[in-house]
Amino acid sequence: MSELLLQIDGKEVTARSGATILEAAASVGISIPTLCHHEKLEAHGGCRICSVEVDARGRTSVVAACLYPVEQDLVVRTRTRKLERIRKSLVEMMLAHAPDSEVLQSLAQEYGADRDRFEKEISFCIHCGLCVRYCAEIKKKNAVGFIDRGPRKEICFIPEIAARECWECKECFPLCPTSALQAAFVLVKALTFPSDAD
Ligand code: SF4
Incomplete structure (x- = not known):
């Protein structure tokens, strides 16, 4: 795989072709904030907190560092x-x-x-989608999904699947940046097993 040379915050950085700006920056210790990113999951670009400025082909644009692939001679500013x-x-x-x-x-x-x-x-949910994508991509269970649209969009456990799969798993819980997942899970537990509710 070929290597490319770019500049991030004034630093010369070598990165493999196909890497994202986020990965290239991390490789030289430049930290870019993220909320919806997880190294095991497909890049999502949903939260936009990883926005950076790039100069490419004579234009300056703001792009999501977790999605944008490195290019030869790209100039990136993260702050x-x-x-x-x-x-x-x-x-x-x-x-x-x-x-x-x-x-x-x-x-x-x-x-x-x-x-x-x-x-x-x-609503507790900031729509990062980490739980939804983790369950679908890694666990292949689809026990949690989004319901509704726009500002009313929220995550929701699918009770029939969650009751069967989540007790022994809970792997997506620590990913939630707002603890919304725990709140939703407790709700489903209460609905599914009312006698267990405190
Ligand atoms: S706890 Fe449930 S929703 Fe979360 S990853 Fe595991 S199976 Fe999926």
């Missing part, structure tokens, strides 16, 4: 005022859904996000 503003706004929007998420609070501190900028619509 600019524009990117800080984008990440700040994204975190503020997500905090409206999950204000108690420790992961989001930590990002809010890093990017100076105001946790009260947007009216609270607490």
